[in-house]
Amino acid sequence: MLDDTDRRIIRLLQAEPTLTVPELAERCALTTGRATRRLDKLRADGVILGQEAVIDWKALGFEVAVSLRITLDKAAPRAFDDFLEAARLVPEVIEIQTFLGRVDVRLHIVARDLAHWQNIWRNKVLPLPHIADIEALMTVASVKREEVLPI
Numbered sequence: 001m002l003d004d005t006d007r008r009i010i011r012l013l014q015a016e017p018t019l020t021v022p023e024l025a026e027r028c029a030l031t032t033g034r035a036t037r038r039l040d041k042l043r044a045d046g047v048i049l050g051q052e053a054v055i056d057w058k059a060l061g062f063e064v065a066v067s068l069r070i071t072l073d074k075a076a077p078r079a080f081d082d083f084l085e086a087a088r089l090v091p092e093v094i095e096i097q098t099f100l101g102r103v104d105v106r107l108h109i110v111a112r113d114l115a116h117w118q119n120i121w122r123n124k125v126l127p128l129p130h131i132a133d134i135e136a137l138m139t140v141a142s143v144k145r146e147e148v149l150p151i
Contacts (some may be wrong), residue, residue: 002047005030007151008036012049014148017051029105057094062110065139069103072130078106079130090124103135 002010008028012019019027025035042048043115057065072079080098087093087107095108111117125134 005123006042006047009035009042010149010151013048016057026078036115038151046113057110061112063113064111065142066105066109066111067133067137067139068109068125069137070105070107070131071102072104072131073132074104076130082129083131086128092120092124098135 005028009024012024012027021035021039022032023041024030025032030038039048050071051064070083072083076082083105084096084098087096087105090107092108092109092111093107095106097106098104099106107125109117109120111120121136
């Protein structure tokens with residue numbers, strides 16, 4: 001279980017992930033050594049999985065974002081494995097999620113423009129194996145994107 005100090009460390013890192021260990025230690029009233037040990041334990045326990053940069057894809061020229069909801073042909077014995085293996089190889093796929101229910105997989109894809117999207121659709125998405133049904137949802141606006149937990 002997390003104690004108050006662990007929760008404070010997590011809150012601080014969520015708010016400001018570039019904090020150095022000495023800065024984090026100071027804000028938590030810990031020594032650098034104790035802060036390091038706590039961070040190591042949070043990582044070892046799988047609470048902190050890593051740190052990453054959040055990229056604004058539009059700033060890099062990717063103006064189109066599409067979410068594909070895909071139902072697979074589950075009659076094929078390796079439908080999920082074959083599909084996921086092939087989908088991972090598409091560089092424009094930035095997220096893959098699997099589900100229980102009518103929809104099996106969701107792919108989040110970015111493209112520079114509509115012509116690029118059309119190329120991805122025809123040459124990279126449609127050839128993916130074992131697709132029984134597919135629905136494309138083009139992102140109009142991202143209203144909220146939050147990965148900070150209320151700890």
